[in-house]
Amino acid sequence: MNKAFVKETEQENDDPQEALIPKGLKNYMTLQGYQVLRKELEHLVKVERPDVVSVVAWAASNGDRSENGDYLYGKKRLREIDRRIRFLTKRLEIAEVINPATQPNKDQVFFGATVIYENQDGEEVRVTIVGIDEADPLNGKISWISPVAKALLKAREGDSVHLMTPAGKQELIVLEIIYPDE
Numbered sequence: 001m002n003k004a005f006v007k008e009t010e011q012e013n014d015d016p017q018e019a020l021i022p023k024g025l026k027n028y029m030t031l032q033g034y035q036v037l038r039k040e041l042e043h044l045v046k047v048e049r050p051d052v053v054s055v056v057a058w059a060a061s062n063g064d065r066s067e068n069g070d071y072l073y074g075k076k077r078l079r080e081i082d083r084r085i086r087f088l089t090k091r092l093e094i095a096e097v098i099n100p101a102t103q104p105n106k107d108q109v110f111f112g113a114t115v116i117y118e119n120q121d122g123e124e125v126r127v128t129i130v131g132i133d134e135a136d137p138l139n140g141k142i143s144w145i146s147p148v149a150k151a152l153l154k155a156r157e158g159d160s161v162h163l164m165t166p167a168g169k170q171e172l173i174v175l176e177i178i179y180p181d182e
Helices: 016-020 031-060 069-093 147-152
Strands: 027-029 095-097 114-118 124-130 141-143 160-165 168-178
Touching: 027 031, 031 069, 031 095, 069 095, 124 147, 141 147, 147 160, 147 168
Parallel strands: 027 095, 124 141
Antiparallel strands: 114 124, 114 168, 160 168
16 A cells, blocks of 8 residues: 555654653653663564564565555554664663652652642642652552642641642642662
8 A cells, every 4th residue: 555545654753742841951860760660662673573573574475565464554553663762762871860769858748759638628648759651540659740849849737739730729738758778
């Protein structure tokens, strides 16, 4: 099939998460987050990509490639893997690993802190401020550039901070700040 009829693009910056890092800043992350990305990159380069390349080579040797599902799917998967490898490589190049345990001001909220706060409904919420690539809001890990993290940064236990939401201004009361031990 002619490439003019295919809607796939191979743009360099087509990963939506790539735009999340503010211009000129490092990709702050914890050591655990760095290791997870590094492990994924290593797996893609050493295991997954070679496996797909061998399937594509085998499928190409079977002759007609225009209706060869293994070949077509393999090439598409190879593009996805290469795109992810480029993305991970870029992210790791600009990564700045932060060890929250070495934070000198443990009485304030900074990167890597786990914060227990009370929202205006009286519910206690526990969040850990982590890197963009480590964020998992459903499991209490929020990005350091998220609105909640920005509102909590530099707050101390007992402080009341304001968070602007689509529903209006909310007040959060910092109950506890926890940093990991070394």
